[in-house]
Amino acid sequence: QQQVKQSPQSLIVQKGGISIINCAYENTAFDYFPWYQQFPGKGPALLIAIRPDVSEKKEGRFTISFNKSAKQFSLHIMDSQPGDSATYFCAASEAGTASKLTFGTGTRLQVTL
Amino acid sequence: DTGVSQDPRHKITKRGQNVTFRCDPISEHNRLYWYRQTLGQGPEFLTYFQNEAQLEKSRLLSDRFSAERPKGSFSTLEIQRTEQGDSAMYLCASSLFVSVIAKNIQYFGAGTRLSVL
Numbered sequence: 001q002q003q004v005k006q007s008p009q010s011l012i013v014q015k016g017g018i019s020i021i022n023c024a025y026e027n028t029a030f031d032y033f034p035w036y037q038q039f040p041g042k043g044p045a046l047l048i049a050i051r052p053d054v055s056e057k058k059e060g061r062f063t064i065s066f067n068k069s070a071k072q073f074s075l076h077i078m079d080s081q082p083g084d085s086a087t088y089f090c091a092a093s094e095a096g097t098a099s100k101l102t103f104g105t106g107t108r109l110q111v112t113l
Numbered sequence: 114d115t116g117v118s119q120d121p122r123h124k125i126t127k128r129g130q131n132v133t134f135r136c137d138p139i140s141e142h143n144r145l146y147w148y149r150q151t152l153g154q155g156p157e158f159l160t161y162f163q164n165e166a167q168l169e170k171s172r173l174l175s176d177r178f179s180a181e182r183p184k185g186s187f188s189t190l191e192i193q194r195t196e197q198g199d200s201a202m203y204l205c206a207s208s209l210f211v212s213v214i215a216k217n218i219q220y221f222g223a224g225t226r227l228s229v230l
Contacts, residue, residue, distance in 0.1 A: 006155075036221075043117070043204055043221030044156065089155045100146065100169065101219060103155030 003027050006090050006104030013111050019077040021107045023090035026071065030092035034101070035064065035075050038087045047088070048075070080111045115139060117222035119205050125228045126195055133191045134225045138207030145188050146206040146219060147180055149173070156204050162188060163210060195229045202226050 006023045013019045023033075034049035050057045050064040050073065057064045063076040077084055090104040118137040126132050138145050144163050148156035159178070160170045164185035174180075177195075182188040192199055203226075206219040 004155075041223065043206070043223045045221065046218055091155070100158040100161060100171075101148075101156070102158070105153070106155050 003030075003102050004090060004092050004104040006107060008107060009105070010108045011110070013077075013080045013109065015080065015082060015111055015113050017080050017111075019075075019080045019084070019109055019111070021075045021088055021090070021109075022072065023074065023104050024070075024072045025092050027092070027094070027102075028071070029094045030102075031095070032093045032099075033064070033066065033073050034091050034093075035062075036089045036091060036103075038089065038106075044089060077109075080109075082111045082113060085109055085111050117205055117207050117220055119203075119222040119225050121225055122223065123226045123228075125230065127230050128195060128197060130195055131191065131193045132195055132227065133189055134203055134205075134227075136188045136190070136205030136207075136222060138187070138205070139209075139220060142207035142209045142220075143185070144208045144210045144217070144219075145182055146208075147188070147190055148204040148206065148221075150202040150204055150224070151200075159190075192227075195227075197229050200227055200229045 004025050035047045036044035037047045038044040048059050048062045052068050061078045066073045087106045087108050089106050091101040093099040120135045146161040147159040150156040162182040177193045180190045202224040204224045206221045208217045208219045
C-alpha cells in the first residue's frame with residue numbers, strides 16, 4: 001500500500017528552468033512533509049520541509065507548495081542548475097517530526113546545459 | 114567526519130548466509146532508524162530506537178531480521194538465512210529527539226548495499 005504517491009518518475013529540465021515534482025498522500029494523520037535529495041552513492045539529505053498549517057515555504061531556490069484539502073504537495077526548484085541533478089523524494093510522517101518517514105518512490109531529475 | 118557512518122558499504126553474500134550491518138549515529142543523537150531501499154523505490158521504514166529501546170518495528174521486518182542498540186550508541190542489523198529478496202540498500206538515520214513539537218531532523222548515512230546471490 002503506497003501512502004505517498006510521487007510523480008513524475010523522471011524529469012529533464014534545461015539549466016535555468018523550473019523543476020516541479022508532485023506528491024499526493026492518503027493518510028490524513030500525516031502532519032510533516034519533508035523533501036529529501038539523494039545523490040548517487042549517498043544517503044538522502046533533508047532539503048526543505050513544511051507543516052500543514054502553511055500553504056507555502058520557500059528556502060532559496062526551493063519552494064514547497066501545500067494543498068491540505070487536496071492532500072497534495074509539490075517541490076518547485078527555480079533556476080535549476082546542473083548541480084541539482086539528483087533523485088528527489090517526498091516524504092511524510094505523523095506526529096510531526098517525531099515519527100518514522102513514509103517516502104514517495106522518487107523523481108530522478110536531470111538538469112541539462 | 115561527524116555524520117552517520119555505516120559499515121560495510123557493500124556486502125555480497127550467498128543465499129542462506131547470515132549478515133550483520135553496523136550503524137554509528139551522530140554522537141549526541143538519541144534516535145536511530147533503519148530503512149530499506151530497493152532500486153527505483155523510496156526508503157521503507159524498518160525499525161527505530163530511542164536510546165537502547167526499540168520503539169517500533171515495521172511489518173516488513175520478518176523474524177529473520179533483528180536489530181539491536183545495546184548501549185544506546187551504535188546499532189546492528191542482522192539478517193539470518195538471507196534470501197535473494199533481501200537484496201537492497203539498508204539505510205540508517207539518526208536524530209536528536211527533544212519533544213514532539215521540536216525539530217527532529219533525520220540524518221541519513223550512505224547505506225550498506227546488500228547483494229544476495
